[in-house]
Amino acid sequence: MARVESGIQSSATQARVDSWTWAVRLFKTRSAAAEACRGGHVRVNGATAKPAQPVRPGDEVRIRVSGVERIVVVERIITKRVSAPLAAQCLIDRSPAPPPREISAAMPRRDRGAGRPTKRERRETDRLMGRTEH
Template sequence: MAEQPSTVRVDVWTWSVRLYKTRSAATEAAKAGHIRVNGDRAKPAQPVRIGDEVRAFTDREHIVIVKQLLTKRVGAAIAQAAIEDRTPVLPPKEERAAPVIRERGLGRPTKRDRRAIERLRGR
């Protein structure tokens, strides 16, 4: 049986545990700065070790702890066992801010409009 590696590339690992659909998408996300390892921006070849915290920004932020190193894409059950998911739970739809809808033809929002929108969203 093959020996378990001590480190794995961050793009390979995030693809293996199904945070990204393709390895090239994981590589592009790392190049764009959408993957952080222990709080630092990660390049695609940065190694991850067991116990590292990985933050991946896909449709939302995923915070996971590395429990097992994977080099190949595996089934969902094995991938779930390889991570400790610390991603915050999304609030129910009733608590989320309603989308701001602007009338067609108004153009870009002014600085005043943008600030009002940000206040509505709670930022």
């Protein structure tokens, strides 16, 4: 029999990690969650997780998306996507705080076009160095 607590139905004691991470809104789509698992970006209790790996209440799930690591602990098992306030009740977020804006602003960034020279720039350099075939 399914339990209903504040709009969340939970009848299972475990769920697939890709389904659970999608249901609690850590990924936009279930296929994105499965792809992250296959790519090694999802860990359950310290071990790399495959998409079908089961998660249970109390498990620690670590997700690396866009260079940011999210650390959550499974509080409740759900397999259907719910609203954000209800999804927040299904996990405990233990993610580290993001760095202050001053530090992230001070990080060096490469200017656009400052990497490898373009073909046009290489030709101009060759012309200046006298290496043209004309």
